[in-house]
Amino acid sequence: MSLISLVSVQGFILLSVQAHLPQLRPPPCNMISKEEQCVEAKGFKATIFFLALYLVALGSGCLKPNMISHGADQFRKEDPCHSKKLSTYFNTAYFSFCVGELLALTLLVWVQTRSGMDVGFGVSAGAMAVGLAILISGAFFYRNKPPQGSIFTPIARVKIIISVIPIFACTIIFNTILAQLQTFSVQQGSAMNTRLTTSFHVPPASLQAIPYVILIVLVPVYETCFVPLARKLTGTSSGITPLQRIGVGLFAVTFSMVAAAVIERKRRETYVDSGELLSIFWIGPQFLIFGVSEMFTAVGLIEFFYKQSLAGMQSFLTAMTYCSYSFGFYLSSLLVSLVNKITSSSSRHGWLSDNDLNKDRLDLFYWLLAALSLLNFLSYLFCSRWYCSSQSPSADPPPGPHGADVNHHLNFTSSKHVAADRDIL
Missing domain, CATH: 1.20.1250.20 (MFS general substrate transporter like domains)
Incomplete structure (x- = not known):
């Protein structure tokens, strides 16, 4: 998860750099206005943009399910007390996701509107970096399950x-x-x-x-x-x-x-x-x-x-x-x-x-x-x-x-x- 978190951080950093540097993005325009003709991003500019998006998508797609299951692995299923707490964990994990989504739709949008898209993407990269640091800080305390199963497990x-x-x-x-x-x-x-x-x-x-x-x-x-x-x-x-x-x-x-x-x-x-x-x-x-x-x-x-x-x-x-x-x-x-x-x-x-x-x-x-x-x-x-x-x-x-x-x-x-x-x- 630590490695895949770095992928997301790199994606947000790349988006922030592209939004900040004029030579890496098309000139600004009013997309609502019918009179103004917007210039489409092509070639190297488009490549940078889609590469950043795919890095963010790859990181998010791999991080979320692994994070949820990794947290649930910290509970012992054979313990009735832990089994009861497992359901509470899923509620708490989704509650955390909702807090993040709400901050993204309110605070982050306000930052982007007030300071620009480059600052908004930079804040996203910083938030991912802080989350990665918190994840790594608990590495010595996690319960890691050893490989198990038999040759019949694939069936x-x-x-x-x-x-x-x-x-x-x-x-x-x-x-x-x-x-x-x-x-x-x-x-x-x-x-x-x-x-x-x-x-x-x-x-x-x-x-x-x-x-x-x-x-x-x-x-x-x-x-x-x-x-x-x-x-x-x-x-x-x-x-x-x-x-x-x-x-x-x-x-x-x-x-x-x-x-x-x-x-x-x-x-x-x-x-x-x-x-x-x-x-x-x-x-x-x-x-x-x-x-x-x-x-x-x-x-x-x-x-x-x-x-x-x-x-x-x-x-x-x-x-x-x-x-x-x-x-x-x-x-x-x-x-x-x-x-x-x-x-x-x-x-x-x-x-x-x-x-x-x-x-x-x-x-x-x-x-x-x-x-x-x-x-x-x-x-x-x-x-x-x-x-x-x-x-x-x-x-x-x-x-x-x-x-x-x-x-x-x-x-x-x-x-x-x-x-x-x-x-x-």
């Missing part, structure tokens, strides 16, 4: 991967909805009245901070209030099982799109009928509901992948959580293209083809996503039940020492949790 690993693919696939629609909140919902806010006071306007892009504010508030409440109460009712150390937690989030996120569709229809009708702009605060509920659903689904998915994996696979399966984000955004682009193609005709434009929300039908697109989300939740109920039944420990292990080793690896984690996971329905 068990393939079985684990195949078994979690349906659960993984059911979270893609969830991240497709996240893509809408970061794109169309921001555009939706731009078409509303952003005035907060006579001299201050709410930046539409800052709406993306709402889910993280909700998470920062609700994660401690979930851990200190909900988990102890649920633990008494269910007897599960984490209150509810990871599969149940994912299911709650997948169901709740449907209402985020329902709220978005209702508000967008209201916004459009208000503007068309009277020319007035609806207040930007009306779209707050869709971000709020998504924040609540993310607290359940995102943390539950990370915990599920870690607990159901074999020794040595925790980082790999945890990384699948972030692959779900990528697939969700790709699916979003595909859906927009398909919707435009299907709804377009010679006599009318597609739902999202005009780039003008007062002419487009973004509300119908939101209703489509709500329907897809509900269908996705129903499919998740089926997949989670199938997973629980398929992971039931075999009554008779295969004969021979190697067969027993395979059975031990296959059921080391999943057999301890599958009984509780049956309660998802």
Whole structure:
């Protein structure tokens, strides 16, 4: 992790240097103005830019899943007390991520706006360097697991991967909805009245901070209030099982799109009928509901992948959580293209083809996503039940020492949790 953190630091430093030196970037221009022609970055300038982006992406993609699994490895699964604390760790880790995201969307944006992009990227590089120093400072205190397993372990690993693919696939629609909140919902806010006071306007892009504010508030409440109460009712150390937690989030996120569709229809009708702009605060509920659903689904998915994996696979399966984000955004682009193609005709434009929300039908697109989300939740109920039944420990292990080793690896984690996971329905 230390080496890969250096990769991210180098990427941010390269971005900062390019943003600072005029000879490494195109001349500044107003991209909003139709009269001004912006110069495209080509050749060496473009190479430097994309190299920096790929370094940051490589570092982030390798660092996050390994950091989560490394922290979880510090707990001993065989200790009931540590097993209970493991769920708390996942909540705390995600809480830390949310604090970082909130700082990036508020404080860092303010720094970049006030002092320039070069300073903003420099601050990011400095923050990564401080985090790396903190990580290295605890190197002598970490519990490092020695290599373990047998020649049959790869077979068990393939079985684990195949078994979690349906659960993984059911979270893609969830991240497709996240893509809408970061794109169309921001555009939706731009078409509303952003005035907060006579001299201050709410930046539409800052709406993306709402889910993280909700998470920062609700994660401690979930851990200190909900988990102890649920633990008494269910007897599960984490209150509810990871599969149940994912299911709650997948169901709740449907209402985020329902709220978005209702508000967008209201916004459009208000503007068309009277020319007035609806207040930007009306779209707050869709971000709020998504924040609540993310607290359940995102943390539950990370915990599920870690607990159901074999020794040595925790980082790999945890990384699948972030692959779900990528697939969700790709699916979003595909859906927009398909919707435009299907709804377009010679006599009318597609739902999202005009780039003008007062002419487009973004509300119908939101209703489509709500329907897809509900269908996705129903499919998740089926997949989670199938997973629980398929992971039931075999009554008779295969004969021979190697067969027993395979059975031990296959059921080391999943057999301890599958009984509780049956309660998802």
